Amino acid sequence: MIRTLLRVLGPKYAPPVRRTIVLMTVAAVLEGLSYALLVPVLRGLFGDDPGEARPWLFAFGGAIAVYAVVRYLGDLAGFRAGTTLLHGMYHRLGDHLAKLPVGWYTSRRVGEVSVLASQGVLRSMGVIAHLLGPFISASATPLTIVAVILVFNRQLGSAALVAVPVVLLVQAWAGRSMASTDTERAERDHESSARVIEFVKAQPVLRAGGRTAERFTLLDDSLRDVERTARRSVFSALPGAVGLSVTVQAVFTGILVLGAYLALGGSIGAAEVLTILVLAARCADPLLSLAEFGGQIRGAKAELLRLQAVLETEPLPEPARPISPARNDISFEDVRFAHGDRQVMDGVSVAVPEGRRLAVVGPSGSGKSTLLQLLARFYDVDGGAVRVGGVDVRDIGAEALMERFAIVFQDVYLFDGTIEENIRLGRPGASEADLREAASAAGLDEVIARLPGGWDANVGEGGALLSGGERQRVSIARALLKDAPIVLLDEVTSALDPVNEAVVHEGIERLMAGRTVVMVAHRMRTVQRADRVVFLDRQGIREEGTHEELLRLGGRYAEFWAVSAPVG
Known part of the structure; x- marks a missing residue:
């Protein structure tokens, strides 16, 4: 999705988004690294002298403060980039549409462009302001936490590392199962909107001909198609959402069982096990939120692809050396x-x-x-x-x-x-x-x-x-x-x-x-x-x-x- 976004933005508008992505990624990694300080904090609290945890608590607080500042700067950059690029994309789209041949503007395309220029650009540029930060955080923070666990305990870290591709595969499967119904739902929504407009515009003719009931049937059929598609969309999303939740919970349970086994065998202390479980639990929330982001990301990507298709439409070629006619025959x-x-x-x-x-x-x-x-x-x-x-x-x-x-x-x-x-x-x-x-x-x-x-x-x-x-x-x-x-x-x-x-x-x-x-x-x-x-x-x-x-x-x-x- 990010690659599609950068392609649509083009060389003029992509660099500030790249900088925003880097800043948001740094913030997500800092969040994950800050949790590494929980290990000495909990070791001190559960040790013989809880006072040993005091300096680590200050360090943890400082790390969180640094993370908060970077996160604020990243989110602020996202909002600024989103609003600036929204204005810029309207200009880019308008400039490009002005170059396209007038014959390109069929009645169907005029409707599509009007929707794209209003909802499409707003939704796709809203990705930068509202979706990019949480999406990067939900992806980068868990990976950083897995790396932290791997540093503190090779066995538990390896178990968490093995779970990463499993979670990614389940997420990809869930996305594919919902993608087809997303496309169908968008088509049905457009069709029903067209039927409503047609029904309203045709009222004088329909009433004069006494055929309003017939037109109601067409509209009802269209709305029933929307309802059926929405139901299929919900049912297709359910297995993926449940599958991702079950997978995340299973991974957490596996780490819990392995940690208990290692603690009972004396290979690791109780404080370290508790800390790693806290870290694993911290991974669960963003991973589960990926399911929620999935639908928004697919919707935004669909709009970006439509926007990209328009922007890649070639205008009629301009002559390298224009000639000005001297006559008007x-x-x-x-x-x-x-x-x-x-x-x-x-x-x-x-x-x-x-x-x-x-x-x-x-x-x-x-x-x-x-x-x-x-x-x-x-x-x-x-x-x-x-x-x-x-x-x-x-x-x-x-x-x-x-x-x-x-x-x-x-x-x-x-x-x-x-x-x-x-x-x-x-x-x-x-x-x-x-x-x-x-x-x-x-x-x-x-x-x-x-x-x-x-x-x-x-x-x-x-x-x-x-x-x-x-x-x-x-x-x-x-x-x-x-x-x-x-x-x-x-x-x-x-x-x-x-x-x-x-x-x-x-x-x-x-x-x-x-x-x-x-x-x-x-x-x-x-x-x-x-x-x-x-x-x-x-x-x-x-x-x-x-x-x-x-x-x-x-x-x-x-x-x-x-x-x-x-x-x-």
């Missing part, structure tokens, strides 16, 4: 791309001259949005090339590439802040005049005038306090403020009502003016204004031309237009 050259086992594109080629508009039309699942994602380098192509200004996007630095794009998605995400703060994300250093001009061009004036607080109105997490059309206007204002030379539009108006659609279209027209544009659309109103249209399906580009040319062709696009075109 776009070309897809024999592009091939597979998403998992599904081939999304196979030999797609299309070009968009600078300042022109390309509309991408086709059925769902044909790869329209993927075309935009490859252009913005959310993913890297498997074959062929995507170029901006004649330069492969893989040869342009990620930051420089994104500066060239203004992207407006169908699903707009706004941060929990004011309208002004969300618009300023497009260009944080923009002047007040530029900000107002962008908002006005996006049709936000009447929204801002209507909302309590105006520009300072809070939009809520994800923009929940605004309607879909209002969120889309903020997104367009943000893109206008950015003033990038290339605009990517992904089904911007597909879910808007007619009033908002009209306003958004006006903002989109202002955004597209004079820029290179690639737009994905289901509604055909915007397509008519494109300089070129491609019809895409799962076999690739089936038709290409202007809107009028494709209508005269009477092919797939014409059929699509007949179904999707506005009436009147």
Whole structure:
């Protein structure tokens, strides 16, 4: 577990933890060595002159004081390292997540990362502050005490030494027996949490359809699985815990019997036997606590492994010598791309001259949005090339590439802040005049005038306090403020009502003016204004031309237009 922790921390954050581990180990060894002074103390107390124990008592007290100081420093270092590294790991995780391709963030991964960034990092870094010291003490102190016993009596020390691998084997067996159920329990917990969230979110639909009982059954089944897994986890932990307790007690009993035998034979004094029994008893408590630490350590290790998996995910490679394109034309050259086992594109080629508009039309699942994602380098192509200004996007630095794009998605995400703060994300250093001009061009004036607080109105997490059309206007204002030379539009108006659609279209027209544009659309109103249209399906580009040319062709696009075109 400690090796995993140090790997996750990396070269920047691992050294202070190593120093903390050394300090905690020294404290644990000092604790064990201090108990060696009990031998002369008890020998003096049980001898002819109990006063002989006085100097040894002072020595024992001094040793305990030294141990207490070192233990305090070790625990303090653990807490400080834990809190410092917690802050550092959040930064490391955040910096790494910012480098990963946007395509990596599937809905499943977003959920996993959100849990990892909240509970996972806190739990794994809590190991340093709360678990590392007791774990090292429970491991190192008994071993030191065994060495002390071995020094004072070879026979009893050898018996204690033989017991060490036995205890370790029992502890390892107990851990393995519980590891499988720990994994299953974590999976069931995640599944039940997802079912609860799904049940709550689906209430309007379920009640409208009168199917709440059916959904209760699904949730109940999930919770019953959690209960069964928890029961199996308890039963799987029981043999290990009992086995470890019985083993420790058996070892103590064996040492007691051997000590009594040696004392009766005159090989050792009663004071020494008593002292060694006290030392052996002192070993028992930390050894038994290892069973308690086992579950916490496995849980923390599981979180560390998940954290390590994310941190070891390779970002898209950055060019050694980035090239800055002089133009803003776009070309897809024999592009091939597979998403998992599904081939999304196979030999797609299309070009968009600078300042022109390309509309991408086709059925769902044909790869329209993927075309935009490859252009913005959310993913890297498997074959062929995507170029901006004649330069492969893989040869342009990620930051420089994104500066060239203004992207407006169908699903707009706004941060929990004011309208002004969300618009300023497009260009944080923009002047007040530029900000107002962008908002006005996006049709936000009447929204801002209507909302309590105006520009300072809070939009809520994800923009929940605004309607879909209002969120889309903020997104367009943000893109206008950015003033990038290339605009990517992904089904911007597909879910808007007619009033908002009209306003958004006006903002989109202002955004597209004079820029290179690639737009994905289901509604055909915007397509008519494109300089070129491609019809895409799962076999690739089936038709290409202007809107009028494709209508005269009477092919797939014409059929699509007949179904999707506005009436009147």
